[in-house]
Amino acid sequence: MSDPFLLLILSSPSGAGKTTLTRKLREKFPTLRFSISHTTRKPRANEADGKDYHFIDRTQFDELVEREAFLEWAHVHENCYGTSLAEIERAKSDPSCSGIIFDIDYQGARQIRAKVPEAVSVFILPPSMVELERRLRGRASESEDAVRKRFAAARVEIEHYGFFDYLVVNDDVDSAFRHLEGVILAERSRRFRRAELAERLLRAGTL
Ligand code: ADP
Ligand code: 5GP
Numbered sequence: 001m002s003d004p005f006l007l008l009i010l011s012s013p014s015g016a017g018k019t020t021l022t023r024k025l026r027e028k029f030p031t032l033r034f035s036i037s038h039t040t041r042k043p044r045a046n047e048a049d050g051k052d053y054h055f056i057d058r059t060q061f062d063e064l065v066e067r068e069a070f071l072e073w074a075h076v077h078e079n080c081y082g083t084s085l086a087e088i089e090r091a092k093s094d095p096s097c098s099g100i101i102f103d104i105d106y107q108g109a110r111q112i113r114a115k116v117p118e119a120v121s122v123f124i125l126p127p128s129m130v131e132l133e134r135r136l137r138g139r140a141s142e143s144e145d146a147v148r149k150r151f152a153a154a155r156v157e158i159e160h161y162g163f164f165d166y167l168v169v170n171d172d173v174d175s176a177f178r179h180l181e182g183v184i185l186a187e188r189s190r191r192f193r194r195a196e197l198a199e200r201l202l203r204a205g206t207l
Contacts, residue, residue, distance in 0.1 A: 001197075002095075002098065003031070003098040003099070003188050004098075004188055004193035004194065005092065005097075005098060005099050006032070006098065006099030006100075006120060006184065006187055006188065007088070007099065007100055007102070007112070007116055007118070007119040007120065008032070008099060008100070008101045008102070008119070008120050008121075008122065008184065008187075009101075009102045009104060009108070009109045009112055009113075009119055009120065009121040009122065009164075010022065010101055010102065010103055010121075010122050010124070011103075011104060011105060011106055011108075011109055011121070011122070011123050011124070011157070011164065012123060012124035012125070012157070012170075013125075013126070013132065013150075013153070013154030013155075013157040013158055014136065014150045014153065014154055014157075015126065015132050015133075015135045015136040015139070015150060015151075015154065016124045016125060016126045016132060016135075016154070016170055017124060017126070017135070017170040017173065017176065018103065018124055020170075020173060021124060021168075021170065021173070021176060021177055021180060022034070022101070022103065024173075024177050025101065025177075025180065028177075028181065029098075029184065031096060031097055031098040031099070032097075032098060032099045032100070032101055032184075033091050033094070033097050033099070033100050033101070034100070034101050034103065035083055035087050035088070035091075035100050035101065035102045035103070035104075036050070036051070036052070036053060036054060036087060037053055037054070037081050037082060037083055037084075037087075037102075037103075037104070038053065038054045038056055038061065038064065038070075038073075038081070038082050038083075038084060039053045039054070039055060039056070039079055039080065039081045039082075040056065040057060040058050040061050040079045040080045040081075041053070041055070041077075041079040041081075042055070043055050054084075058080070061073075061080045061082070064082065064084070065082070069084050069085060069086070070082040070083060070084055070085065071083045071084070071085050071088060071111070071112060071115065071116075072104070072107075072108040072111035072112050072115075073108070073111075074104075074105060074107035074108050074111075075107075076105050076107070077153065081104070081105070081108070083102055083104060083108065083112070087100070088100060105157065106123075106157055106160035106163050106164075109121050109123075109163050109164060110160075110163045113163065118192070120165055120166070120183065120187050121163065121164040121165045121166070122164060122165065122166045122167075122168055122180065122183055123161050123163075123164035123166070123167050123168070124168050124169075124170050124176070125158070125161070125167055125168070125169050125170065126169075126170060127169055127170070127171040131171075132151070132154060133147075133151055136150055136151060136154075166183050168180050168183070
């Protein structure tokens with residue numbers, strides 16, 4: 001019995017632990033595919049085109065907007081990011097794929113929810129602002145200025161928690177992951193996602 005198809009939006013302020021939790025999600029749910037966004041941001045040293053993002057320039061991005069190729073798009077940290085409709089079609093046409101996870105910001109979450117009401121959205125919260133700052137500083141790769149900017153941006157992200165269906169607190173990683181897993185399992189059992197099976201059973205042969 002295959003799992004019903006899920007559109008899962010996962011957002012968080014930077015440093016709350018989204019990368020850590022999505023790594024675990026990939027291991028536990030290999031049939032969930034991660035959406036690869038388009039962005040005008042330049043690739044970082046460890047990023048590959050077509051794997052982490054589709055890296056394009058502003059003219060190409062504007063053309064895609066013009067052609068209405070995006071399900072959602074937004075300006076985030078001075079760059080443009082968007083989820084193409086083709087990305088979802090590819091996932092839906094793959095029989096081994098049971099859903100797609102979008103790592104997008106609150107603006108994208110708001111747009112997808114408005115267009116696809118059955119999409120499920122989860123916002124990951126840090127247990128406290130002190131701990132968020134500690135985690136941001138713990139990533140030694142960032143300069144003091146970058147940490148300050150990310151911390152200020154994190155406040156703005158958290159202000160928009162109301163756009164999300166679920167809030168998962170990442171205090172202890174294993175506990176946060178169990179909650180995330182619980183959301184996915186519960187959403188797969190929603191009546192509207194299983195009604196077709198119930199109806200098929202009713203139409204099936206009698207004794
Ligand atoms: P994000 O992708 O949201 O920016 P990361 O997953 O990179 O966040 O996590 C930020 C930092 O916090 C990393 O150093 C990570 O190891 C650490 N971290 C993540 N979750 C926890 C947790 N529950 N407890 C303690 N440290 C954590
Ligand atoms: P980064 O540049 O660090 O990879 O991502 C910066 C922010 O952009 C993150 O909050 C990430 O969730 C968001 N983001 C990535 N792709 C998309 C997208 O396609 N649409 C939107 N709205 N946000 C995105």
